[in-house]
Amino acid sequence: QSALTQPASVSGSPGQSITISCTGTSSDVGSYNLVSWYQQHPGKAPKLMIYEGSKRPSGVSNRFSGSKSGNTASLTISGLQAEDEADYYCCSYAGSSSYVFGGGTKLNDL
């Protein structure tokens, strides 16, 4: 499968909100409510932030929210904080027990 499409970078300032998009196809994002989002700081393993499109694991701040419309999923971070500066990856179930990641988005300028 082809990787999901994410913007290479987004910028924000402390206190603002940003949205990262993740565009797939009708064979992955559009067909399943199984999009997840991961945060990765340099040199660290990724961390699950959103699963099943909009659900937050225990311990993840409610400043993080997810949604989906058609073939595009989105991650919104409100009330930006310095520690939110990281890379963000979306991932979708693509059928037949397979998954596909997005190319990643660097959130910077915080």
Added chain:
Amino acid sequence: QVQLVQSGAEVKKPGASVKVSCKASGYTFTSYGISWVRQAPGQGLEWMGWISAYNGNTNYAQKLQGRVTMTTDTSTSTAYMELRSLRSDDTAVYYCARLVVGAIDYWGQGTLVTVSS
């Protein structure tokens, strides 16, 4: 607490094979799948495949079919990923991770595999 502890860094020559281990603890190993994800230097995450720790069923990414094998040892709660015919573009950090329905909820610390002559 759930932990996935991976084996140490490896340096391999082109054409060789590497086998990375991932020891799980803190949960019932056979109740979840294990996914393998890799990340080349400065690049994004790439899904490699997954294995059911319950019955050993596997599904591999198409681009790795024929070169990768994922296995588990339920007696030691350990998962393994073997990659053969290594090339320079296989140089990456390899992660094992616990797979729940539609997401990966716990990750290992990563294992750097360097392929260089």
